[in-house]
Every structure is written in C-alpha cells, then in structure tokens.
Amino acid sequence: MRLATIRVDGGTRAARIEGDRVHVLPHPDVAALLADTGDLASLASAGRPGPTLDDVGLAPVVPRPGKIVCVGHNYRTHILEMGHELPAYPTLFAKFATALVGPFDHIRLPDVSECVDWEAELALVVGSPVRRATPKEAARAIAGFTVANDVSVRDWQRRTPQWLQGKTFDATTPLGPWLVTPDEVDGAADLTISCQVDGEVKQMASTADLLFGPAELVSYLSEIVTLLPGDVVLTGTPGGVGVARRPAEFLRPGQTLTTTVEGIGTCENRCVRDGWGTGVEHTGG
Numbered sequence: 001m002r003l004a005t006i007r008v009d010g011g012t013r014a015a016r017i018e019g020d021r022v023h024v025l026p027h028p029d030v031a032a033l034l035a036d037t038g039d040l041a042s043l044a045s046a047g048r049p050g051p052t053l054d055d056v057g058l059a060p061v062v063p064r065p066g067k068i069v070c071v072g073h074n075y076r077t078h079i080l081e082m083g084h085e086l087p088a089y090p091t092l093f094a095k096f097a098t099a100l101v102g103p104f105d106h107i108r109l110p111d112v113s114e115c116v117d118w119e120a121e122l123a124l125v126v127g128s129p130v131r132r133a134t135p136k137e138a139a140r141a142i143a144g145f146t147v148a149n150d151v152s153v154r155d156w157q158r159r160t161p162q163w164l165q166g167k168t169f170d171a172t173t174p175l176g177p178w179l180v181t182p183d184e185v186d187g188a189a190d191l192t193i194s195c196q197v198d199g200e201v202k203q204m205a206s207t208a209d210l211l212f213g214p215a216e217l218v219s220y221l222s223e224i225v226t227l228l229p230g231d232v233v234l235t236g237t238p239g240g241v242g243v244a245r246r247p248a249e250f251l252r253p254g255q256t257l258t259t260t261v262e263g264i265g266t267c268e269n270r271c272v273r274d275g276w277g278t279g280v281e282h283t284g285g
Contacts, residue, residue, distance in 0.1 A: 001040060002179035003144070005029040007057035015056075017178055021183045022056055023047030023252050030179055031062045031230025034127045040181060053221035060100040060175040061146045062125060066230040068095040069148060069221060070121075070167065073238025075209045076218040090212050095150075095168040095234075098236075103176030103267040107151055108167050108254060108274040115249045116271075119150040119237035120259045122188055124214050125179050126231040130222045136274050138218035138236055141227070142181040143184045143215075145188045147267050148234050149195065149259040151251070153245050171274070174259065174267040175232065188214055192262040193238060198255050207261075212236075229263030 002017040006024070014027040025032040025047045050056075072091040079086055085100065101107060109116050129141025151173055157166020169206045185191060188207050195203035212220070217233055244248040251257065253273045262267040 001043065001181045001184065002178040003033065003043075003061070003065055004029050004176070005059040005061055007059050012059050014062060015050070015109040017053065019139045019267065020052045020054070024052045024179070028103060029059070029063050029266045030125070031065065034125070034229035035118060038128070039257040040127070040143065050137070054244050057102065058104060058177050059172070059178050061177070062175065062230050062232055063100065063232045064097045065155065065230050065232045066228055067225070069100070070095060071212065071217060071236045072163065074211050075205060075238040076241035077193060077205060077209055077272075078237055078241065090217060092221075093163045093167055095173060098170045099168045099173040100175050101171050101173065101269065103147070103174055103265070103269075105269060106171070106272045107174065107251075107269045108171040109251060110153060110172075113153045114156055114250060115154040115171075115243070117152045117154050117242040118195050118197065118202060118251060118257055119152055119241055120193050121150050121234045121239070122191065122193055122207050122214075122261050123148040123175060123201055123232055123234045123235050124188075124218070126218070126227045126233070127229055129226060129228055130218060131226045133222045135215040135219045136191055137183075138222060139187065139215035141218060142182055142214060144181045144231070145178060145185060145264055146179050147177050147259055147261045147264055148173060149257060149267060149269070150234055150237060151257070152249070174269045175265055177265045181265045184220040191264070194260050195240065196258040197251065202242070203238050203240035205240075209238060210235060227235050
C-alpha cells in the first residue's frame with residue numbers, strides 16, 4: 001500500500017495511491033491517519049476516487065512530524081570513505097519540520113554557504129507508539145518507508161562538534177513521494193538507493209549495507225524517547241557524498257537533485273537560491 005499527503009484547497013489531505021489514481025481520505029495528512037488507524041490493511045479499499053497523480057501536488061509525506069531523528073555514519077561504505085571506524089552505537093542528530101519540502105518542490109540553497117551537499121536516504125515512518133521495544137516489536141511499529149535526502153550545509157555542520165546547525169536549514173530536505181508499507185518492500189532489507197545530480201549518478205548502494213537496520217534503530221531510539229505515529233527516522237546515507245570527493249563537489253542553483261529508493265519512489269527537486277520564491281513552485285506528482 002502507498003499513502004501520501006496531497007495538497008488541496010490551501011491545506012493537505014491524506015490519500016491512498018493505487019496505480020496513478022488518488023483515493024482521498026478524510027484525514028488531514030498521513031501522520032493523522034496513522035494516529036487514528038491501528039490497522040493499515042483496513043484501508044485497502046478506503047477513500048473516494050479522486051484525481052490522478054498528475055493532477056495533484058504532493059506535500060512531504062509527513063508534513064509536520066513530531067520528531068525527525070537522523071542517523072549518521074550508518075552505511076559501511078560511507079563510514080570508510082569519511083575515514084571513520086565503525087561505530088558501536090548509532091550516531092544521532094535531529095531536524096525540525098521546517099526543513100522538509102515535498103518530493104517535487106524546490107530545495108532552497110542557503111545564501112550563507114557554497115558547501116551544500118547531497119545525502120540520499122531511506123526514511124521510515126513510525127505507525128504506533130513504541131517505547132523500550134525489542135527489535136521484533138520495533139519492526140511491527142514501522143508503518144512504512146519513504147525517500148529522503150538529508151541535504152547538508154557542510155561548513156555550518158562543521159562549525160562545532162554538534163551537527164544540527166548544518167542539517168536543518170529551512171526547505172532543504174525532500175521527503176516522499178509516499179509511504180510504502182513494509183510488506184511491499186520486504187522490510188527494506190535490500191533495496192537499491194541512488195542519488196543523481198543533473199542525471200549524473202553520485203551515490204549508488206544497497207540498504208543491505210546499513211550498519212544499524214530500521215528495526216534496530218527504532219528499538220534503540222525507543223530506549224531514549226517514546227516514538228509516536230508520524231515520527232520520521234532518516235537511516236543514513238551511503239558513500240558518494242560531495243564533500244568526500246576530490247575535489248569536493250557541492251550543489252548549485254539550477255541543478256536537479258534526484259533521489260530514488262528501489263520499490264518506493266523518487267524525489268526530484270530543483271535547487272534554487274534561498275529567497276527565490278516560496279520553495280514550493282513545482283508541486284506536481
């Protein structure tokens with residue numbers, strides 16, 4: 001099953017996507033749907049038939065998560081390219097909801113930096129409250145998976161040992177196009193993840209290279225904090241980031257960033273300089 005948050009009448013609505021058809025649901029977004037629905041299987045035939053994907057705009061699949069937790073140094077290849085040892089525990093940081101954009105919205109490159117980097121990521125969405133869960137319990141709490149790009153402002157990230165300030169600039173993190181339930185992608189155990197800039201492949205890997213898998217991450221996080229429906233976890237990026245290249249490469253205005261996870265979908269975002277428009281000029285499906 002695929003679930004999305006679509007833009008309608010100045011607001012948003014949750015929707016079930018079947019083929020290219022959008023079935024509109026009564027909830028304002030996917031997070032509200034998850035909080036209200038204990039069994040997603042019951043939605044298999046839910047929703048009134050609506051427009052096609054070509055006729056709607058897609059918001060971030062969860063527009064305002066209560067928590068966005070991100071994981072660094074979680075693909076073995078990326079850890080090695082950055083010259084680090086494999087960590088014993090997940091490296092955690094956070095984002096705020098204002099960082100999110102839809103899967104086809106513009107990414108706004110901040111005018112205070114020329115060092116904005118790409119980081120293709122598999123993201124998971126929590127579907128039920130989870131606290132101090134075993135990995136098996138944590139797996140059951142994952143509503144599904146989506147695509148993200150943890151676009152990072154490297155010079156700000158490296159100003160201090162804490163990464164937050166380089167990771168949560170407004171309108172820099174695409175999330176979507178929809179949530180795909182775990183049964184559709186075998187729990188995201190071995191999916192190809194890729195990133196392209198203007199059609200040139202920069203990252204290509206498999207989620208099988210994750211050091212800490214989705215259920216393990218949810219279990220670990222649940223020891224720290226109660227995870228709630230709609231919370232989002234970005235699971236890390238593979239090798240091929242711009243800052244690790246020689247010479248280093250960074251995103252420029254006018255470029256198109258394409259992020260794909262096999263079996264889930266693609267985000268395609270044009271990069272613009274911050275201050276140019278609203279960041280959501282292109283909102284097609």
